[in-house]
Amino acid sequence: MRRSIVNDPDDLVAEALEGLVLSHPTMLELDAEHRYISRKQKARDKVGLVSGGGSGHEPLHSGFVGTGMLDVAVSGAVFASPTALQVLAGTKAADAGRGVVQIVKNYTGDVLNFRIAGEISGDDAIDTEIVLVDDDLASDTGEDDGPGRRGTAATVIVEKICGAAAENGMDLQQVAAVGRTVAQRSRTMSLALAAGTHPGDDEPQFTLDADEVEFGVGIHGERAQRRIPFTGADELIEQLVDPLLEELELGRGTEVLAIVNGLGSAYPLELSLAARALHRRLDTDGITVGRSLVGSYVTSLDMHGVSITLMPLEDELRELWDAPVRTPALTW
Amino acid sequence: MRRSIVNDPDDLVAEALEGLVLSHPTMLELDAEHRYISRKQKARDKVGLVSGGGSGHEPLHSGFVGTGMLDVAVSGAVFASPTALQVLAGTKAADAGRGVVQIVKNYTGDVLNFRIAGEISGDDAIDTEIVLVDDDLASDTGEDDGPGRRGTAATVIVEKICGAAAENGMDLQQVAAVGRTVAQRSRTMSLALAAGTHPGDDEPQFTLDADEVEFGVGIHGERAQRRIPFTGADELIEQLVDPLLEELELGRGTEVLAIVNGLGSAYPLELSLAARALHRRLDTDGITVGRSLVGSYVTSLDMHGVSITLMPLEDELRELWDAPVRTPALTW
CATH class of the missing domain: 3.40.50.10440 (Dihydroxyacetone kinase; domain 1)
Incomplete structure (x- = not known):
C-alpha cells in the first residue's frame, strides 16, 4: 500500500x-x-x-x-x-x-x-x-x-x-x-526493484517477485523486455553499464559524462553505491568519468530504481556542461 | 517488501x-x-x-x-x-x-x-x-x-x-x-505515511493502518506520541505547522526561513504540494516565507514522510543564509 x-x-x-x-x-x-x-x-x-x-x-x-x-x-x-x-x-x-x-x-x-x-x-x-x-x-x-x-x-x-x-x-x-x-x-539503461504508484492509487503499477528486477524499465512504468535476478549493487550496475559500453563503442581512454539517476525512492546511500559501482566498472575498461551527476533528476513517481546514462565527452561539450547554471534542481 | x-x-x-x-x-x-x-x-x-x-x-x-x-x-x-x-x-x-x-x-x-x-x-x-x-x-x-x-x-x-x-x-x-x-x-515537526526499511531487511521499522499517519516521528524511525487520521496534504501540513507557530510564538509580519523536508521517498510533486500548503497556512496568519528549502535534506532511509522546520529570520541570519555555499547537496 x-x-x-x-x-x-x-x-x-x-x-x-x-x-x-x-x-x-x-x-x-x-x-x-x-x-x-x-x-x-x-x-x-x-x-x-x-x-x-x-x-x-x-x-x-x-x-x-x-x-x-x-x-x-x-x-x-x-x-x-x-x-x-x-x-x-x-x-x-x-x-x-x-x-x-x-x-x-x-x-x-x-x-x-x-x-x-x-x-x-x-x-x-x-x-x-x-x-x-x-x-x-x-x-x-x-x-x-x-x-x-x-x-x-x-x-x-x-x-x-x-x-x-x-x-x-x-x-x-x-x-x-x-x-x-x-x-x-547519449544512451541510458534503467532497472527497477519496485514500480511507482499513481497518486490516489493504493497499488503500484506492477509487482515483482522477491528475486526479480525489472531490467530496462521505462519512466512511465513501461514493463521491460526481461527480468533479471536480484543481486548486489555492483552486479546490478554492471548489467546496466555493459550494454551501454557496447552500444556506444567506448574504448580505453574515453572520458564520459555519467548520470546516476534515482527513479524516485532510491535514497542517497543507494545512489552513492551505484556511483561507486559505475566508477569501478568503467575503470576496468580504462574509461574515466570526467563529469557526473548523482541524484534523482528524472523520476517516475516513487519508483524504486536507478538508471545510468553515459555520453562520451569532448572539449566543446565539456565547456558547455561546465558553464554556469542556476535553476531549482541544478546550480553551479 | x-x-x-x-x-x-x-x-x-x-x-x-x-x-x-x-x-x-x-x-x-x-x-x-x-x-x-x-x-x-x-x-x-x-x-x-x-x-x-x-x-x-x-x-x-x-x-x-x-x-x-x-x-x-x-x-x-x-x-x-x-x-x-x-x-x-x-x-x-x-x-x-x-x-x-x-x-x-x-x-x-x-x-x-x-x-x-x-x-x-x-x-x-x-x-x-x-x-x-x-x-x-x-x-x-x-x-x-x-x-x-x-x-x-x-x-x-x-x-x-x-x-x-x-x-x-x-x-x-x-x-x-x-x-x-x-x-x-528553530523547531521541526515530522510525519510519516510509511516507515523506512534497514538495508538488508525486508520489512519496514513499523507498519501503519491505511487510515493512520505517524505524527511526530523521529528520523531513526522513533515512534511518535500519537497517530492521526490520513487526510489530504493541506490538512496534514496544517497539523505540522500549528504546533510550530504556537511554540515559536510567531506573530503577524514575521518572516521565516522554512524547510520542507522529504524523509526519503516523498517525491518532488508531494514536496511541492507540502510547500504550497505551508505557504497558504502561514499566509492566513500574516507570516511570510522569506527563504525556503524544499527537498530531501535530512532523510531516514526510504521513510515516506515530510517534516516542516521554521525559524524566524532577522537581518544577520538572512545575510549568513544568503552567503555563497558550494557543497554536493546545497549550492548557491
Missing part, C-alpha cells in the same frame, strides 16, 4: 506547480492557464528553449527552468503529454526573437503536440527546431517502423548543454545541432 | 562514502580509516566546522561539506553514532588553528562521543565548542531530566549559517553563538 501526500489527485499538477513557484519566487513564474513555468527574468536576445511532457518525472522539466538552462517548461497531467495549445503558449513565451528550440522526449503524444505547436508558431513568425531525445537503449527496436527509443535521463544533458549554447549566443540552428549531437551520443 | 541497492549491508557506509567522493573528486576527500569526508581544498585561517552522526540521513552530513558550510563530516553506521575516536580524528582535520565548532544533533551517543572528542582535542591545544541542535518539537518532554528534544532538519540551517559565519572570519565563540541562536529559534 502506498499513499501520497496529495489533496484531490486531479488537482495535483496545478497545485504542485503553484508550490514550486512559491518556493522559488525570485526565479520562476507560473502561467496557471497553460500550466507552464517560465523564468521570472525573461532572457533577451538569445535562442529560446522550451521543454515539457507528462508530470511525475520531477525535477524534470520544471526544476530546470532558469539561467543557463530552460526558458519554459510545460506540464501535462501525470504521465500524459501537455496539449498542443499548452506547448504553443509555452513556445511563444520562450521566444525572444531568435527562435525556439523545443526539447522533446521521444513519446508519441509529446512528439505530436510539440510538432503541431511548432507548426502553428510558424504562423506567428517564430522559427522552431525540435531536438528529439531518445536515449533509452532498452526500447531500441532496431530498424522497424515503431516509435523508436524512448527519451529518459539524457534529457537533462540536452537541456543543460543547449541552455549553455543559447546563453553563449549561438543561433537557432547551432543550438539545435549541439542538442542533437548530445542526444545522438 | 523493500529491497535495497546494496552489496553487503555491513559495507554500505564505507562504500557509499567512496561513491560520494568519486562523484565529487574536486570537492571532497575521504579518510577511509576514520570514515570522515573533508574538503579537498582545506580552508585556512578560519574556525573549523565538524559535524556527523549515524548514516541513513543523507545528504546530511557528508553532502554539506564544502565552501561555506562544513569542513568535515564524520559517519557512523546506519543510525549509530560515530565513535569518539572517529570524531576526534575529524575534529583535528577540521582545525585550521582557530578552533573547531562541533555541530551535534541531540542524541545520547552523538553528544557523548563529540564531548569526549572535544575533551581529548583540548590536550592537543585545539579549542572546541559544541552547538547542540534540538529542534524536534514532538520529542519535547518539558522540564524533566530526559534527553530532551531530538535534533533533525534544523541541522541544515545551523550548518549553513555557522559555515557562513566561519568564512566571514568570526572567531570560535562568535560562530558557536550564532549556531546556538539558530538552534534555539
Whole structure:
C-alpha cells in the first residue's frame, strides 16, 4: 500500500506547480492557464528553449527552468503529454526573437503536440527546431517502423548543454545541432526493484517477485523486455553499464559524462553505491568519468530504481556542461 | 517488501562514502580509516566546522561539506553514532588553528562521543565548542531530566549559517553563538505515511493502518506520541505547522526561513504540494516565507514522510543564509 501526500489527485499538477513557484519566487513564474513555468527574468536576445511532457518525472522539466538552462517548461497531467495549445503558449513565451528550440522526449503524444505547436508558431513568425531525445537503449527496436527509443535521463544533458549554447549566443540552428549531437551520443539503461504508484492509487503499477528486477524499465512504468535476478549493487550496475559500453563503442581512454539517476525512492546511500559501482566498472575498461551527476533528476513517481546514462565527452561539450547554471534542481 | 541497492549491508557506509567522493573528486576527500569526508581544498585561517552522526540521513552530513558550510563530516553506521575516536580524528582535520565548532544533533551517543572528542582535542591545544541542535518539537518532554528534544532538519540551517559565519572570519565563540541562536529559534515537526526499511531487511521499522499517519516521528524511525487520521496534504501540513507557530510564538509580519523536508521517498510533486500548503497556512496568519528549502535534506532511509522546520529570520541570519555555499547537496 502506498499513499501520497496529495489533496484531490486531479488537482495535483496545478497545485504542485503553484508550490514550486512559491518556493522559488525570485526565479520562476507560473502561467496557471497553460500550466507552464517560465523564468521570472525573461532572457533577451538569445535562442529560446522550451521543454515539457507528462508530470511525475520531477525535477524534470520544471526544476530546470532558469539561467543557463530552460526558458519554459510545460506540464501535462501525470504521465500524459501537455496539449498542443499548452506547448504553443509555452513556445511563444520562450521566444525572444531568435527562435525556439523545443526539447522533446521521444513519446508519441509529446512528439505530436510539440510538432503541431511548432507548426502553428510558424504562423506567428517564430522559427522552431525540435531536438528529439531518445536515449533509452532498452526500447531500441532496431530498424522497424515503431516509435523508436524512448527519451529518459539524457534529457537533462540536452537541456543543460543547449541552455549553455543559447546563453553563449549561438543561433537557432547551432543550438539545435549541439542538442542533437548530445542526444545522438547519449544512451541510458534503467532497472527497477519496485514500480511507482499513481497518486490516489493504493497499488503500484506492477509487482515483482522477491528475486526479480525489472531490467530496462521505462519512466512511465513501461514493463521491460526481461527480468533479471536480484543481486548486489555492483552486479546490478554492471548489467546496466555493459550494454551501454557496447552500444556506444567506448574504448580505453574515453572520458564520459555519467548520470546516476534515482527513479524516485532510491535514497542517497543507494545512489552513492551505484556511483561507486559505475566508477569501478568503467575503470576496468580504462574509461574515466570526467563529469557526473548523482541524484534523482528524472523520476517516475516513487519508483524504486536507478538508471545510468553515459555520453562520451569532448572539449566543446565539456565547456558547455561546465558553464554556469542556476535553476531549482541544478546550480553551479 | 523493500529491497535495497546494496552489496553487503555491513559495507554500505564505507562504500557509499567512496561513491560520494568519486562523484565529487574536486570537492571532497575521504579518510577511509576514520570514515570522515573533508574538503579537498582545506580552508585556512578560519574556525573549523565538524559535524556527523549515524548514516541513513543523507545528504546530511557528508553532502554539506564544502565552501561555506562544513569542513568535515564524520559517519557512523546506519543510525549509530560515530565513535569518539572517529570524531576526534575529524575534529583535528577540521582545525585550521582557530578552533573547531562541533555541530551535534541531540542524541545520547552523538553528544557523548563529540564531548569526549572535544575533551581529548583540548590536550592537543585545539579549542572546541559544541552547538547542540534540538529542534524536534514532538520529542519535547518539558522540564524533566530526559534527553530532551531530538535534533533533525534544523541541522541544515545551523550548518549553513555557522559555515557562513566561519568564512566571514568570526572567531570560535562568535560562530558557536550564532549556531546556538539558530538552534534555539528553530523547531521541526515530522510525519510519516510509511516507515523506512534497514538495508538488508525486508520489512519496514513499523507498519501503519491505511487510515493512520505517524505524527511526530523521529528520523531513526522513533515512534511518535500519537497517530492521526490520513487526510489530504493541506490538512496534514496544517497539523505540522500549528504546533510550530504556537511554540515559536510567531506573530503577524514575521518572516521565516522554512524547510520542507522529504524523509526519503516523498517525491518532488508531494514536496511541492507540502510547500504550497505551508505557504497558504502561514499566509492566513500574516507570516511570510522569506527563504525556503524544499527537498530531501535530512532523510531516514526510504521513510515516506515530510517534516516542516521554521525559524524566524532577522537581518544577520538572512545575510549568513544568503552567503555563497558550494557543497554536493546545497549550492548557491
